[in-house]
Amino acid sequence: MKSEPDVFSIDDLAKNKRKTDHWDGIRNYEARNFIRDEMLKCDLAFFHHSNCKDPGIVGIVEIVREAYPDITAFDPTHKYYDPKSDPKHPRWFMVDIRLTRKLKRKISLRELKKHKALRDMRLLKRGNRLSILPVTAKQWNYIIKLEDN
DNA sequence: GCCAACGTTGGC
DNA sequence: GCCAACGTTGGC
Secondary structure, three states: OEEOOOOOOHHHHHHOHHHEEEOOOOOOHHHHHHHHHHOOOOOEEEEEEOOOOOOEEEEEEEEEEEEEEOHHHHOOOOOOOOOOOEOOEOOOEEEEEEEEEEEEEEEEHHHHOOOHHHOOOHHHOOOOOOOOOOOOHHHHHHHHHHOOO
């Protein structure tokens, strides 16, 4: 899960009550499908800082509530307002996440790219712009081990 | 249904 | 700040 640290960083999440927040503002169908269909309660995800000086994975979060309608899409005054999302048939969804822990160190995008084992990660593919991306179990375990390098 | 124009993302 | 990638929009 990607977030721009200038907008919402892992430290912002850590400061939240119960270290929990909802992940709103997803307005891309493929990312929406991941949120709606793939992210289940108790699943873990990497928290990734993007669009910053040194992008990379900075922490682990847990899905604590599965997909429910993204209410910011219904609010005309909200910057994520989407008139095409009908409350009766919501187009956009969000999940709640809770910070499990920050990584001991940031595992930068630059570092991830050096590992052949991670070659197929969506995050590392050229032109990728999705803010929610799948990680395989194999990739997950591999990355977790890098933390102690 | 095609596709040019346009806006956004995000690494560098 | 640049610019490639790419999703969306809208005229036809």
